[in-house]
Amino acid sequence: MTRTQQRTRLEAVRDQVRAGGRRWTIAKGAVVEALIGTEGHLSAQQVHDRVIERFPQIDRSTVHRVLLTLADEHVVHVLGRQGEARYGMADRPHHHAVCARCGQEAEIPASVISPALAAAATATGFSFEDGGITLTGLCGGCGATS
Ligand SMILES: [Zn+2]
Numbered sequence: 001m002t003r004t005q006q007r008t009r010l011e012a013v014r015d016q017v018r019a020g021g022r023r024w025t026i027a028k029g030a031v032v033e034a035l036i037g038t039e040g041h042l043s044a045q046q047v048h049d050r051v052i053e054r055f056p057q058i059d060r061s062t063v064h065r066v067l068l069t070l071a072d073e074h075v076v077h078v079l080g081r082q083g084e085a086r087y088g089m090a091d092r093p094h095h096h097a098v099c100a101r102c103g104q105e106a107e108i109p110a111s112v113i114s115p116a117l118a119a120a121a122t123a124t125g126f127s128f129e130d131g132g133i134t135l136t137g138l139c140g141g142c143g144a145t146s
């Protein structure tokens with residue numbers, strides 16, 4: 001994703017938050033920018049490490065609070081793994097693949113799994129949320145060395 005695409009995505013998220021009647025702050029922008037820039041999932045500590053590169057005045061508790069607010073606003077989603085919460089962008093629906101050996105994570109676009117989810121919903125009468133599935137397996141690196 002190019003710098004321009006990241007900027008466009010950030011602005012779309014900002015507009016979405018404002019359209020929801022919520023405030024958009026410098027800290028929110030910094031946190032969202034950090035998450036968009038990594039294209040993955042980060043712990044609060046990792047987000048803070050990136051945020052302070054450009055905004056050294058933003059402390060860790062602020063980052064933590066902003067992450068919770070953004071989760072509440074459905075801008076980010078929380079992925080729990082081994083007790084440590086990790087955060088990812090929720091503006092593009094996706095599911096997750098996690099390596100059972102090294103813990104590496106990948107995003108699976110929701111469109112890949114949607115047909116199976118629709119079939120499962122029909123079969124069970126359940127409704128499922130986008131981003132709700134975590135598939136566990138071995139990543140390319142771990143699978144190749146075993
Ligand atoms: Zn995710």
Ligand SMILES: [Zn+2]
Pocket residue numbers: 099100101102103104138139140141142143
């Ligand atoms: Zn692995």
